[in-house]
Amino acid sequence: MKQVIALKDVTGLKASGAKTFTAPADAIVTPSAKDFLRSIGVTIQFDGASTAGNGNGSSAPAAAAEPKWKPEHVKLFNSPEAQRIKEHIVSVSHRLWKREYVDGNGGNVSYRIGPNEVLCTPTLVSKGIMRVEDICMVDLAGNQIAGTAKRTSEIFLHLEAMKAQPKARACVHAHPPHATAFAITGAEVPRCMIPEMEVLVGTVAKAKYETPGTQAFAETVLPYCKDHNCILLQNHGVLTWNEDLEKAYWFMEIVDAYCRTVVIASHLGSAFTQIPSSKIGDLLKIKQGLGLPDERTGLKEADYCACEFRPGVVCSNANESSPSGPDLEAIVKIVTEEVVKALSK
Numbered sequence: 001m002k003q004v005i006a007l008k009d010v011t012g013l014k015a016s017g018a019k020t021f022t023a024p025a026d027a028i029v030t031p032s033a034k035d036f037l038r039s040i041g042v043t044i045q046f047d048g049a050s051t052a053g054n055g056n057g058s059s060a061p062a063a064a065a066e067p068k069w070k071p072e073h074v075k076l077f078n079s080p081e082a083q084r085i086k087e088h089i090v091s092v093s094h095r096l097w098k099r100e101y102v103d104g105n106g107g108n109v110s111y112r113i114g115p116n117e118v119l120c121t122p123t124l125v126s127k128g129i130m131r132v133e134d135i136c137m138v139d140l141a142g143n144q145i146a147g148t149a150k151r152t153s154e155i156f157l158h159l160e161a162m163k164a165q166p167k168a169r170a171c172v173h174a175h176p177p178h179a180t181a182f183a184i185t186g187a188e189v190p191r192c193m194i195p196e197m198e199v200l201v202g203t204v205a206k207a208k209y210e211t212p213g214t215q216a217f218a219e220t221v222l223p224y225c226k227d228h229n230c231i232l233l234q235n236h237g238v239l240t241w242n243e244d245l246e247k248a249y250w251f252m253e254i255v256d257a258y259c260r261t262v263v264i265a266s267h268l269g270s271a272f273t274q275i276p277s278s279k280i281g282d283l284l285k286i287k288q289g290l291g292l293p294d295e296r297t298g299l300k301e302a303d304y305c306a307c308e309f310r311p312g313v314v315c316s317n318a319n320e321s322s323p324s325g326p327d328l329e330a331i332v333k334i335v336t337e338e339v340v341k342a343l344s345k
Protein backbone atom coordinates (compact mmCIF):
# COMPACT_ATOMS: atom_id res chain seq x y z
CA MET A 1 0.00 0.00 0.00
CA LYS A 2 1.31 3.42 -0.89
CA GLN A 3 2.25 5.68 1.99
CA VAL A 4 0.29 8.94 2.12
CA ILE A 5 2.28 11.89 3.42
CA ALA A 6 -0.03 14.58 4.75
CA LEU A 7 0.54 18.06 6.17
CA LYS A 8 0.72 16.72 9.76
CA ASP A 9 3.62 14.47 8.74
CA VAL A 10 5.84 17.32 7.59
CA THR A 11 5.04 20.29 9.83
CA GLY A 12 7.87 19.29 12.21
CA LEU A 13 10.46 19.91 9.47
CA LYS A 14 10.22 23.67 9.89
CA ALA A 15 11.90 23.59 13.30
CA SER A 16 14.54 21.09 12.13
CA GLY A 17 15.89 23.44 9.46
CA ALA A 18 16.15 20.52 6.99
CA LYS A 19 16.41 21.43 3.31
CA THR A 20 15.26 18.09 1.91
CA PHE A 21 12.58 15.57 2.82
CA THR A 22 13.01 11.95 1.69
CA ALA A 23 9.87 9.96 0.89
CA PRO A 24 9.38 6.37 -0.38
CA ALA A 25 9.49 6.20 -4.19
CA ASP A 26 5.77 5.40 -4.51
CA ALA A 27 4.53 7.66 -1.71
CA ILE A 28 1.65 10.06 -2.28
CA VAL A 29 2.27 13.57 -0.98
CA THR A 30 -0.91 15.56 -0.40
CA PRO A 31 -1.23 19.03 -2.01
CA SER A 32 -1.26 20.77 1.39
CA ALA A 33 1.94 18.93 2.41
CA LYS A 34 3.58 19.95 -0.89
CA ASP A 35 2.50 23.56 -0.43
CA PHE A 36 3.85 23.61 3.14
CA LEU A 37 7.24 22.11 2.18
CA ARG A 38 7.52 24.56 -0.67
CA SER A 39 6.68 27.46 1.65
CA ILE A 40 9.59 26.56 3.97
CA GLY A 41 12.01 25.89 1.11
CA VAL A 42 12.24 22.12 1.56
CA THR A 43 12.75 19.88 -1.48
CA ILE A 44 11.14 16.44 -1.62
CA GLN A 45 13.49 13.60 -2.60
CA PHE A 46 11.81 10.35 -3.59
CA ASP A 47 13.87 7.21 -2.92
CA GLY A 48 15.49 6.18 -6.20
CA ALA A 49 14.62 9.48 -7.92
CA SER A 50 15.67 13.09 -7.87
CA THR A 51 12.77 15.50 -7.48
CA ALA A 52 9.53 14.78 -9.23
CA GLY A 53 5.81 15.13 -8.94
CA ASN A 54 4.46 12.00 -7.34
CA GLY A 55 0.88 10.81 -7.33
CA ASN A 56 -1.88 12.99 -6.13
CA GLY A 57 -2.40 14.56 -9.46
CA SER A 58 0.48 16.88 -10.00
CA SER A 59 2.95 16.70 -12.82
CA ALA A 60 4.62 19.68 -11.20
CA PRO A 61 7.81 19.35 -9.16
CA ALA A 62 6.55 18.17 -5.81
CA ALA A 63 8.03 20.86 -3.62
CA ALA A 64 11.02 22.56 -5.11
CA ALA A 65 12.94 24.98 -2.96
CA GLU A 66 11.77 28.55 -3.46
CA PRO A 67 12.92 29.14 -7.01
CA LYS A 68 14.36 32.26 -8.47
CA TRP A 69 11.73 33.25 -10.99
CA LYS A 70 12.87 33.48 -14.61
CA PRO A 71 13.26 37.07 -15.88
CA GLU A 72 10.75 36.57 -18.71
CA HIS A 73 8.15 35.37 -16.21
CA VAL A 74 8.85 38.27 -13.84
CA LYS A 75 8.51 40.70 -16.75
CA LEU A 76 5.14 39.23 -17.76
CA PHE A 77 3.95 38.98 -14.14
CA ASN A 78 4.72 42.68 -13.54
CA SER A 79 3.42 43.94 -16.90
CA PRO A 80 0.54 46.46 -17.15
CA GLU A 81 -1.62 43.72 -18.72
CA ALA A 82 -0.97 41.37 -15.78
CA GLN A 83 -1.75 44.20 -13.35
CA ARG A 84 -5.11 44.81 -15.07
CA ILE A 85 -5.99 41.09 -14.97
CA LYS A 86 -4.90 40.75 -11.33
CA GLU A 87 -7.22 43.65 -10.41
CA HIS A 88 -10.03 41.94 -12.30
CA ILE A 89 -9.37 38.61 -10.53
CA VAL A 90 -9.54 40.44 -7.19
CA SER A 91 -12.82 42.13 -8.21
CA VAL A 92 -14.34 38.77 -9.20
CA SER A 93 -13.06 37.19 -5.97
CA HIS A 94 -14.72 39.89 -3.86
CA ARG A 95 -18.01 39.51 -5.73
CA LEU A 96 -17.95 35.71 -5.32
CA TRP A 97 -17.59 36.18 -1.57
CA LYS A 98 -20.18 38.96 -1.28
CA ARG A 99 -22.73 36.84 -3.12
CA GLU A 100 -21.93 33.90 -0.81
CA TYR A 101 -20.75 31.71 -3.65
CA VAL A 102 -17.61 30.78 -1.69
CA ASP A 103 -16.91 29.95 1.94
CA GLY A 104 -13.74 29.76 4.02
CA ASN A 105 -10.89 29.80 1.52
CA GLY A 106 -13.02 27.99 -1.09
CA GLY A 107 -13.23 28.78 -4.78
CA ASN A 108 -10.54 29.86 -7.24
CA VAL A 109 -10.20 32.25 -10.18
CA SER A 110 -7.67 32.01 -13.02
CA TYR A 111 -6.76 33.65 -16.33
CA ARG A 112 -4.44 32.33 -19.07
CA ILE A 113 -2.32 35.38 -19.78
CA GLY A 114 0.15 33.60 -22.11
CA PRO A 115 0.38 30.33 -24.03
CA ASN A 116 1.94 28.62 -21.00
CA GLU A 117 1.28 31.20 -18.24
CA VAL A 118 -1.78 31.40 -15.99
CA LEU A 119 -2.53 33.97 -13.28
CA CYS A 120 -4.48 32.49 -10.36
CA THR A 121 -5.66 33.00 -6.81
CA PRO A 122 -3.54 31.54 -3.98
CA THR A 123 -4.29 28.83 -1.45
CA LEU A 124 -5.64 29.61 2.03
CA VAL A 125 -6.86 33.17 1.37
CA SER A 126 -10.55 34.09 1.61
CA LYS A 127 -11.92 35.56 -1.63
CA GLY A 128 -13.44 38.30 0.56
CA ILE A 129 -10.02 39.78 1.42
CA MET A 130 -8.09 38.89 -1.76
CA ARG A 131 -5.47 41.49 -2.76
CA VAL A 132 -3.64 42.13 -6.03
CA GLU A 133 -0.34 41.15 -4.39
CA ASP A 134 -1.81 37.73 -3.46
CA ILE A 135 -2.21 36.68 -7.11
CA CYS A 136 0.40 34.21 -8.37
CA MET A 137 1.36 32.71 -11.73
CA VAL A 138 1.76 29.07 -12.80
CA ASP A 139 2.62 27.25 -16.00
CA LEU A 140 0.23 24.79 -17.66
CA ALA A 141 1.75 21.92 -15.66
CA GLY A 142 0.85 23.69 -12.40
CA ASN A 143 4.39 24.76 -11.44
CA GLN A 144 4.45 28.16 -9.77
CA ILE A 145 6.52 30.54 -11.91
CA ALA A 146 5.90 33.90 -10.19
CA GLY A 147 4.33 35.47 -7.11
CA THR A 148 4.96 35.22 -3.39
CA ALA A 149 1.72 33.58 -2.22
CA LYS A 150 1.38 29.85 -2.96
CA ARG A 151 -0.92 28.82 -5.78
CA THR A 152 -4.09 26.86 -5.03
CA SER A 153 -3.87 23.07 -5.37
CA GLU A 154 -7.16 23.22 -7.30
CA ILE A 155 -5.48 25.08 -10.16
CA PHE A 156 -5.16 21.69 -11.90
CA LEU A 157 -8.93 21.70 -12.50
CA HIS A 158 -8.63 25.06 -14.30
CA LEU A 159 -5.55 23.93 -16.24
CA GLU A 160 -7.25 20.79 -17.57
CA ALA A 161 -10.18 22.92 -18.79
CA MET A 162 -7.77 25.40 -20.39
CA LYS A 163 -5.78 22.67 -22.15
CA ALA A 164 -8.94 20.93 -23.42
CA GLN A 165 -10.73 24.11 -24.49
CA PRO A 166 -8.56 26.92 -25.92
CA LYS A 167 -11.45 29.38 -25.45
CA ALA A 168 -11.32 28.77 -21.69
CA ARG A 169 -8.87 31.58 -20.97
CA ALA A 170 -10.72 32.49 -17.77
CA CYS A 171 -12.01 29.93 -15.26
CA VAL A 172 -14.08 30.53 -12.12
CA HIS A 173 -14.70 27.80 -9.56
CA ALA A 174 -17.08 28.36 -6.63
CA HIS A 175 -19.64 26.65 -4.38
CA PRO A 176 -22.84 28.68 -5.01
CA PRO A 177 -25.52 27.05 -2.82
CA HIS A 178 -28.41 26.80 -5.27
CA ALA A 179 -26.44 25.31 -8.15
CA THR A 180 -24.48 23.13 -5.72
CA ALA A 181 -27.82 21.78 -4.43
CA PHE A 182 -28.23 20.22 -7.87
CA ALA A 183 -24.67 18.89 -7.63
CA ILE A 184 -25.49 16.95 -4.45
CA THR A 185 -28.77 15.46 -5.70
CA GLY A 186 -29.83 13.34 -8.66
CA ALA A 187 -31.88 16.25 -10.00
CA GLU A 188 -30.70 17.58 -13.34
CA VAL A 189 -30.73 21.32 -13.97
CA PRO A 190 -33.85 21.69 -16.15
CA ARG A 191 -33.76 23.16 -19.63
CA CYS A 192 -35.71 25.76 -21.56
CA MET A 193 -37.11 27.79 -18.66
CA ILE A 194 -35.45 31.24 -18.97
CA PRO A 195 -34.05 32.81 -22.20
CA GLU A 196 -30.91 34.33 -20.62
CA MET A 197 -29.86 30.94 -19.26
CA GLU A 198 -30.39 29.33 -22.68
CA VAL A 199 -28.34 31.99 -24.51
CA LEU A 200 -25.42 32.36 -22.09
CA VAL A 201 -25.16 28.96 -20.37
CA GLY A 202 -27.53 26.40 -21.90
CA THR A 203 -27.46 22.83 -20.71
CA VAL A 204 -25.40 22.18 -17.58
CA ALA A 205 -23.12 19.13 -17.43
CA LYS A 206 -22.39 17.23 -14.21
CA ALA A 207 -18.87 15.85 -13.72
CA LYS A 208 -18.47 12.81 -11.45
CA TYR A 209 -17.07 13.13 -7.94
CA GLU A 210 -13.35 12.88 -7.24
CA THR A 211 -11.18 14.06 -4.33
CA PRO A 212 -10.55 17.83 -4.73
CA GLY A 213 -6.97 18.81 -5.53
CA THR A 214 -6.09 15.53 -7.29
CA GLN A 215 -5.37 15.03 -10.97
CA ALA A 216 -8.30 12.60 -11.15
CA PHE A 217 -10.53 15.44 -9.90
CA ALA A 218 -9.10 17.85 -12.47
CA GLU A 219 -9.79 15.40 -15.30
CA THR A 220 -13.46 14.88 -14.41
CA VAL A 221 -14.39 17.96 -16.47
CA LEU A 222 -12.62 16.81 -19.65
CA PRO A 223 -15.65 15.14 -21.28
CA TYR A 224 -17.64 18.38 -20.97
CA CYS A 225 -15.29 21.27 -21.80
CA LYS A 226 -16.01 21.21 -25.54
CA ASP A 227 -19.78 21.73 -25.37
CA HIS A 228 -20.41 23.30 -21.95
CA ASN A 229 -19.22 26.56 -20.38
CA CYS A 230 -20.74 25.60 -17.03
CA ILE A 231 -20.05 22.28 -15.32
CA LEU A 232 -21.47 21.09 -12.01
CA LEU A 233 -18.91 19.16 -9.97
CA GLN A 234 -20.76 16.36 -8.20
CA ASN A 235 -20.87 16.83 -4.39
CA HIS A 236 -18.66 19.90 -4.69
CA GLY A 237 -19.57 23.04 -6.70
CA VAL A 238 -19.40 24.65 -10.12
CA LEU A 239 -16.80 25.50 -12.79
CA THR A 240 -17.49 28.16 -15.43
CA TRP A 241 -15.21 29.36 -18.22
CA ASN A 242 -15.01 31.89 -21.06
CA GLU A 243 -12.43 33.80 -23.08
CA ASP A 244 -13.36 36.84 -20.99
CA LEU A 245 -13.04 36.78 -17.18
CA GLU A 246 -16.09 38.95 -16.59
CA LYS A 247 -18.28 36.62 -18.62
CA ALA A 248 -16.93 33.52 -16.85
CA TYR A 249 -18.10 35.24 -13.64
CA TRP A 250 -21.47 36.15 -15.15
CA PHE A 251 -22.12 32.50 -15.92
CA MET A 252 -21.63 31.68 -12.22
CA GLU A 253 -24.26 34.30 -11.31
CA ILE A 254 -26.61 33.16 -14.06
CA VAL A 255 -26.50 29.46 -13.21
CA ASP A 256 -27.01 30.07 -9.49
CA ALA A 257 -29.87 32.55 -10.06
CA TYR A 258 -31.47 30.07 -12.45
CA CYS A 259 -31.17 27.17 -10.01
CA ARG A 260 -32.52 29.39 -7.24
CA THR A 261 -35.55 30.30 -9.37
CA VAL A 262 -36.19 26.63 -10.18
CA VAL A 263 -35.98 25.68 -6.50
CA ILE A 264 -38.43 28.47 -5.57
CA ALA A 265 -40.77 27.52 -8.45
CA SER A 266 -40.74 23.88 -7.35
CA HIS A 267 -42.48 24.98 -4.13
CA LEU A 268 -45.40 26.61 -5.93
CA GLY A 269 -47.19 23.37 -6.64
CA SER A 270 -47.76 24.03 -10.33
CA ALA A 271 -46.18 22.30 -13.30
CA PHE A 272 -43.21 23.98 -14.96
CA THR A 273 -43.76 25.71 -18.29
CA GLN A 274 -40.93 25.34 -20.77
CA ILE A 275 -40.14 27.70 -23.60
CA PRO A 276 -41.43 25.89 -26.75
CA SER A 277 -38.70 23.95 -28.57
CA SER A 278 -39.64 25.86 -31.73
CA LYS A 279 -38.51 29.10 -30.02
CA ILE A 280 -35.32 27.65 -28.54
CA GLY A 281 -33.82 27.54 -32.05
CA ASP A 282 -33.91 31.38 -32.11
CA LEU A 283 -32.01 31.51 -28.82
CA LEU A 284 -29.43 28.97 -29.99
CA LYS A 285 -28.77 31.12 -33.08
CA ILE A 286 -28.05 34.12 -30.80
CA LYS A 287 -25.80 31.88 -28.73
CA GLN A 288 -23.90 30.69 -31.78
CA GLY A 289 -23.43 34.34 -32.81
CA LEU A 290 -21.79 34.98 -29.44
CA GLY A 291 -19.36 32.11 -30.07
CA LEU A 292 -20.67 30.09 -27.11
CA PRO A 293 -20.81 26.28 -27.24
CA ASP A 294 -23.99 24.24 -26.83
CA GLU A 295 -24.29 20.47 -26.89
CA ARG A 296 -27.64 20.79 -28.69
CA THR A 297 -26.08 22.14 -31.89
CA GLY A 298 -27.15 19.75 -34.64
CA LEU A 299 -29.95 18.14 -32.60
CA LYS A 300 -33.54 17.95 -33.81
CA GLU A 301 -35.73 20.79 -32.54
CA ALA A 302 -37.89 18.31 -30.60
CA ASP A 303 -34.85 17.31 -28.51
CA TYR A 304 -33.81 20.81 -27.41
CA CYS A 305 -35.82 20.68 -24.17
CA ALA A 306 -35.76 16.91 -23.58
CA CYS A 307 -35.47 17.31 -19.82
CA GLU A 308 -38.90 17.59 -18.20
CA PHE A 309 -37.88 18.61 -14.71
CA ARG A 310 -39.70 17.62 -11.57
CA PRO A 311 -38.04 17.51 -8.15
CA GLY A 312 -36.49 14.08 -7.68
CA VAL A 313 -36.50 13.23 -11.37
CA VAL A 314 -33.22 12.45 -13.12
CA CYS A 315 -33.89 13.60 -16.65
CA SER A 316 -30.91 12.10 -18.42
CA ASN A 317 -31.49 8.59 -17.11
CA ALA A 318 -35.13 7.55 -17.04
CA ASN A 319 -36.06 6.91 -13.45
CA GLU A 320 -37.69 3.51 -13.64
CA SER A 321 -39.34 3.88 -10.26
CA SER A 322 -41.07 7.08 -11.41
CA PRO A 323 -43.00 6.11 -14.55
CA SER A 324 -44.04 8.85 -16.93
CA GLY A 325 -45.52 9.15 -20.40
CA PRO A 326 -47.00 5.94 -21.86
CA ASP A 327 -46.06 3.83 -18.78
CA LEU A 328 -47.82 6.20 -16.46
CA GLU A 329 -50.86 6.30 -18.75
CA ALA A 330 -51.02 2.50 -18.75
CA ILE A 331 -50.91 2.40 -14.94
CA VAL A 332 -53.61 5.10 -14.68
CA LYS A 333 -55.77 3.10 -17.12
CA ILE A 334 -55.42 -0.15 -15.11
CA VAL A 335 -56.12 1.60 -11.79
CA THR A 336 -59.16 3.43 -13.27
CA GLU A 337 -60.58 0.17 -14.64
CA GLU A 338 -60.13 -1.50 -11.24
CA VAL A 339 -61.87 1.41 -9.46
CA VAL A 340 -64.78 1.38 -11.97
CA LYS A 341 -65.08 -2.43 -11.52
CA ALA A 342 -65.15 -2.08 -7.73
CA LEU A 343 -67.76 0.70 -7.87
CA SER A 344 -70.03 -1.24 -10.21
CA LYS A 345 -70.18 -4.30 -7.89
Ligand SMILES: [Zn+2]
Binding pocket: 106, 107, 154, 173, 174, 175, 212, 236, 237
Ligand atom coordinates in the same frame (compact mmCIF):
# COMPACT_ATOMS: atom_id res chain seq x y z
ZN1 LIG B 1 -14.05 23.79 -4.57
